[in-house]
Amino acid sequence: MRHLYLMRHAKAKQPRGDMTDHQRPLRKRGKHQAAVMAPVLQRWQALQGEVYVSTAARTRETFDDIAAQLPDRTLANSVHFDEALYTFDIEALLAWLKALPGEAERVLIIGHNPALVDLARWFDKAAPPSLPTGSVLHVTLPDRPWSSMGQGGAELVGQLSPAEASYPLFKRLAPKQPDHKRDTASHIHAMLEHQYRMIRALEPGVVAGIDPEFLHQYRVNLRRSRAVCESVLAITKVPGLKKRLKRLKRRAQATSDLRDLDVFLEDLDKTQPPLSANTRQGLQQWLEGFQRVEHHTLCQQLSAPEYAEELQGWQRFIASGEFDKALSTLSPKRIHAVLEERIARHDDDLAALSFDASDTALHELRKSLKRIRYLADLMPDISKPFLSELKRRQRLLGDFQDLFTRQVWLDAFCANADNGQRQKQECSQWRAELEKTKHNLRKDALALAPLPKAQK
CATH class of the missing domain: 1.20.120 (Four Helix Bundle (Hemerythrin (Met), subunit A))
Known part of the structure; x- marks a missing residue:
């Protein structure tokens, strides 16, 4: 089986003055995007084969910022800068791909849209219609010569954007906090709706498992939604709410061990526990084994149809007239x-x-x-x-x-x-x-x- 990784360059500056498109450098955010994708590429084994990069400044800098995050890897020995990859046309990119040597089993291309996304969709219609800056697609192909690859003859097995790999980048695009200048009922309703949107928006980052802050924030919003509504129940009766809160509690509890493992492993990286190197390594590997199992289990739960149905049911409930009627009975005096x-x-x-x-x-x-x-x-x-x-x-x-x-x-x-x-x-x-x-x-x-x- 062959593996093809298609990465769009990170966010670049717009051309100014007599600057050409080819000369456009990365913006500060683009450098951050490239840096956070380095562990993704390493985890996906995208850097174990050949790396082909367009000669444009923004693609070169994307590669440089990735390499800077992996000083132990000698990526300079496997990178090829190719003028032919400075193209936006699928036909040109496809012709280049079919000319690859047969021994190239893993290939990472850092190039440009729309050629990359058009190529991905030529191989597999399930590929997304767009590819944000810094994003990567992973496609698997049959183990036959690149020259014989045909349309629809590959499978998209992975896709990830920088905003799914890095919580700080996600935060720029996250749902905004509601305005607090409103009556009590509207304030609570807006708070719960915001938390629901956050839960759903955080899910891709939780599944990606690159930045543990996604899981933490996902857990926080689940627990906060439950706690807010438990507070409402302490003040007024809301038919059907207690049953739904049990489901939220179960979803939050499913993240407990994984969150504890994330925190423990992060602490092992940051501190110097009184352990020999061998013991520390053994403990870390043992914890990481449990972490992988817990993450896999959680991902299975998030992909199950009943999970989506449950969350959608929760959104309908908090948007219902019955819930609004219950909230209307609240007052600052009763809450206090x-x-x-x-x-x-x-x-x-x-x-x-x-x-x-x-x-x-x-x-x-x-x-x-x-x-x-x-x-x-x-x-x-x-x-x-x-x-x-x-x-x-x-x-x-x-x-x-x-x-x-x-x-x-x-x-x-x-x-x-x-x-x-x-x-x-x-x-x-x-x-x-x-x-x-x-x-x-x-x-x-x-x-x-x-x-x-x-x-x-």
Whole structure:
């Protein structure tokens, strides 16, 4: 089987003065696009074969910025700059492709539209009708000479844009936050509709699995939607809402282990844990194995027809007249009354904590803070100092929960018979050090004063 990767150059500047199209350099955003696609190309094994690049400045710079992200790869030995690839015509590109040597099994082309997208659709009608700057298409072809490739004789097996590989790039195009200057019911409805749009817009990035921030934001919007509506239920009755919230909860829970693994692996990359290189590598590979399994399972769930039906049902529900009718009964006064009740309950739970309280008790305290936070979000004019204090406490208890989660994974690593005894011993010792850090965070949590009043 042969593999063909078609990449459009990253975002380029418009020509000015006597600058020709061939001389157009990349914009700053284009350089970022090219950089974030480097791990995508590496993961897809697109750089293991021959790389052919148009001689235009914007395609050359796209390649250079990719290569800069992979200093361990000697890409200069496999790249070919070809004037024939500076074309926008499918016939010219197809003629070039059919002239490739037979030994070229993997080929990456960095070139131009519309030639690239037209070629992809010539091979497979399932290919997208457009190809944003910096995007890549992966096509597989039969193992026969390039010269004999025929129309419709290939299969599109992958496609990815920079906005699906990088959350910062996605954020530029993401649905905008709603205007808060509206009545309570309209504010809540706009908030939930925005969160729904975000969930759906984040899904391609979650499936791509390149930037873990997509999963984090996907999880946040699921949980925030659920929490907002639980807050609504605490104030007024909404027929059918509780049942739908259970489904949102199930969807959010399906991301829990994968998110914990992402955070743990990111921490391993950024910090220097007290582990030998061999143990660190063994732990990382073991965690990455679980990460791949969890990601595959989540992708299967997101591609299932019942998932789309469930989310579409949720959108119809929050847009229904019955839900609007329930929201119309809300008022800032009623929301504030429930908020004060939750603050009082949180303060009671905080006062009841002792130094030997279980880790679960501190986790429950963190969850109660989130419920207060989401309820406070229903009141756009809530005081900023109060919200800042909530966020500070959430960070403290969140750090505690992260340490607890790492201990759970270290325990699982040590319990695995396939891992070496020395690796297990080092991880067990690290777990004990994490317990000391947890001890200090526990002291900080117990020293917290009651929450201030939620003044407007």
